[in-house]
């Protein structure tokens with residue numbers, strides 16, 4: 001582990017700083033202040049305003065999706081997307097345990113039950129093989145969808161997550177899910193700027209969800225977006241996230257249980273300014289990844305890179321250590337030296353609320369949980 005000093009000085013050189021180096025800092029070097037002042041001067045800071053519409057258009061043209069709906073955060077986007085593909089009370093939803101808590105929580109908010117299946121070692125995202133195995137053992141197709149024979153519950157969605165911006169094996173996954181008539185909702189919260197076979201992540205399943213939280217590739221303080229190529233689903237998403245109010249100049253009539261999940265115009269102003277910076281952020285992160293690749297060449301640690309047929313956004317860069325002990329030592333030493341590093345998430349089924357959920361053997365998720373470490377990845 002004699003490379004730790006070399007690593008800390010390498011990171012300090014990249015950021016030209018002797019201070020604490022965080023994992024991922026936002027950068028506001030564009031029109032952020034101008035657009036924010038503009039919303040304040042206009043008084044349209046809240047739920048109505050031009051920046052919301054503008055941001056939705058920007059997301060549509062950037063991702064290529066037919067429809068984008070801006071919401072308060074990525075978790076809300078996932079919650080609504082799941083409801084709109086048909087997830088309801090008592091259903092089972094397939095997902096990965098190696099993820100941020102929001103993925104499982106969005107399933108629970110629909111009163112559905114997560115089923116945790118393993119990830120692939122190469123993508124760190126939901127494994128098509130694990131999904132195939134599970135469905136072949138437990139699933140049964142009935143007139144109204146796919147059911148779990150052993151529990152009697154409907155299996156009404158599958159949520160793969162593009163871990164740290166590395167796309168999952170979507171073609172294989174979607175083929176299996178189509179066979180069993182299970183809609184796919186992509187948790188693309190971490191993958192703005194990541195592509196699978198030339199298509200933007202989040203636009204390949206029935207719906208995709210992005211997050212613009214403070215630590216994501218671009219941020220608007222807090223925010224999210226649901227994207228889809230299904231115009232019907234998109235229109236419904238807009239309706240549900242804006243309280244399901246029938247359009248009328250002054251009367252209030254709501255015909256469904258909707259949500260107040262619309263992104264405020266103030267946040268959308270920030271989001272528009274950040275969107276203008278996205279390409280330059282992605283370019284700098286890709287350059288930083290190249291520097292890390294070079295640095296780790298001579299060291300017995302694997303720096304994770306994008307797979308063939310994919311383009312990763314290098315949101316949070318990560319290395320794979322040889323074992324848990326080496327990982328713990330690296331985390332302790334680097335954090336003590338003021339370089340922030342962080343282990344990957346605790347597997348969701350180890351948390352109190354999810355420990356009773358079904359899970360498969362999780363060989364790969366357990367392997368990665370012990371070894372993956374995030375290293376500083378901010379735009380320089």
Ligand SMILES: *Cc1c(COP(=O)(O)O)cnc(C)c1O
Nearest residue numbers: 073074075100102103189211213
């Ligand atoms: C950030 C993130 C979300 C959404 O988070 P919000 O804070 O609600 O915007 C969802 N899933 C994953 C995997 C994430 O990393």
